[in-house]
Amino acid sequence: MADTPWLTVIGLGEDGPDGLCKASRDVLESAECIMGAARHLSLLPDVGTERIEWPVPYSDGVDLLMKRRGKPTVVLASGDPFWFGAGSVLAKQLDRSEWRAFSGQSVFSLAAARLGWPLEKTLCLGLHATPLTALRPHLTTGRRIIATLRDGDAVAALGTYLTDAGFGDTPCTVLEALNGPREQTTEAVARDLGNGSFAHPVCIALEIKGDGAVMPLASGRADDWFDSDGQITKQPIRALTLSALAPRPFEHLWDIGGGSGSIGIEWLLTDPTLNATAIEPRADRAVRIRDNADRLGVGRLTVVEGKAPDALRDLTPPDVVFVGGGLSQELITFLETLPKGTRIVANAVTLESEALLTQTHARLGGSLMRIEIANAVPIGPKRGWRASYPITQWSVQL
Template sequence: MSDLAPQPWLTIVGLGEDGAEGLPPASLKALQAAEIVMGAKRHLGLLPDLTANLVEWPVPFSDGLPLLQTFRGQATVVLASGDPFWHGAGGSLLSILNKEEYRTLPAVSSVSLAAANLGWALEKTPCLGLHAAPFGRLRPLLASGQKVLCTLRDGAAVSDLGQWLDGAGFGATEVHILEALGGPRERVRAVLATEVPVDIQHPVLVGLDIKGDGPVLPLASGRPNSFFANDGQITKRPTRALTLSALAPQYGEHLWDIGGGSGSISIEWLLCGPSLSATVFEVDPTRAERIKVNAAEFGLDLTVVTGAAPAALADQLKPDAIFIGGGISDEMLHWICANVTSGTRLVANGVTLEAEMLLAAWHSRKGGDLLRFELSESKPLGRKRGWKASFPIVQWSVTL
């Protein structure tokens, strides 16, 4: 840092379970020079004697952010576990800080300690922060042979996770329970998901070596229909694969899924990557609630709006891509063209003759691609088999 640069008032110090003994000189110097040291009760208990005013971070975590801002202008240290920017407090703190206001002095992260202990290569091992997120985030990773590292809220959460894995058909998973890594209380045990003990101390991280015969979620778009609760109103698997291909999700994009049905399109959109987001619009309240349940099964953050388009579309976060799967109308298409930004991609599927005529007319007006596909499935026909055709689908895709 240049001598002419303004000195930040806040230092984020990563702290291991060995407390001050494991701190580098720069972190110790920051603590000794601090007027305020703010952190969880457990972290404050690991510190040496200091002249600073010690402030316990309140629960929930968000309540501490306005309190921290009252210390602006004073030399302040915030304590975090290990590396503050690896499933730690760093990301939350950035919501109230400018880059010039803080510096970070990380310690070895708990996942690094866990990987070293288990001999798992971090670049090949997904790492999830489940201390404040649903277990459903694990659902796409449940396949025999997959290894995963997860932070958890407390010891009781390990037992809950074991029950969740068993319920998903993966009770044979080997759970490595890693407690208080890097400190004098460190303990490492391996048990089956169905045999998690109750005497687990905080902080805890688990390594999962997934095993079991539960249903595995395919990696490609067009997941089996059985993964989505529905009342028959669902974009079927092959059509869904073609639709996701046409929508072509890209980093950081937001989707409008109009006429959500079961929510399968927006859920598969979100499964393409963690940077993606989606809003689904469904006029039927029962289906809207079912969509929320389906998204929760995968631990996904999906915004569900109950209402009819185009009225329900107003004042929503603008999309990068739009899918219309039901209730398409000339009024809806006019509203979309008048209100979304140039460059928005639109994909619309139609089954009825009226929808086909509408999409053909708009295709001649706006261009894009018009695709018609018809799928047939083998079904019993007397003592033999024959092809049972589904309704043909017309798909219009265009960049507006």
């Protein structure tokens, strides 16, 4: 069969070959080499086929596999290789004609079947390869979540995380080795998860419950969600700015003058397909941006320490640019060289920056808006309005 791909990815469950379709079993029996984790390889009978245990880190295994390119090889993955699995990682390395895949039952489907949960209404997360903080935007009473975990120790770590976030009352179902002879189910509330001992492979089902802070869905979250030294686009201005930036799926933002990272972080919270790069000249603020992004569940924010425009020259061109600091004629001149269609939003608070935006608007067009906000504050026994510094906002599409 000259057209048969050299690589076959097979989703293997804890029930081993018994749970595979006939086509998968036939491929395993005729394979020249089988690669997989030690746990997967141990589920197969020894028939003399060459076996290669997948090394750590995972990327080393990809390198080993690529050295076999063109030679018939089977890679074992867990359950459905294309749902938080290895299949998508391998497929990106190869032409479509080089590989095929046979999916097994996903851990999410198996868990939902045990619990009686409608999978289409349940949030499924792969926490085996991402920080537990990826949960943060989803923590609200009533949310159902099924998540894969790195190992047994991660169960206790998750319990501590939920408790610290104010959701220690969350009912949890820990499911070990689903669909295999070692399958075991344990029920507990989050704060008690540290009292048990669990083994890999493991996933957990959560029905979030507690009085912890719930992250709003709308742009313009309260300022206290972000650690800041005062250099932050304040809540109402941030809401107006995100509206002007108008995120669309799959877009990439440059957040120039990141400060606390609030704009880039809120951009990423809008949709999981979005990407963002924050550019910040101060080292302490760059660290703070990374910390804020990780804590709020958007660790995919890229932080570049440097001053614009020099720090921008080697970056992947953006779809959208926000200038919150470091505005200069040199920066404007550089931004004008970006691809046609790029959207730019710039906020200015000083007279000098406002003059620059006014001149640029006259030359390039777009929209120019002045934002003035006042808040009620005590004046003796009564109240009055205290005005914030007015903001001038310029928006344009090149």
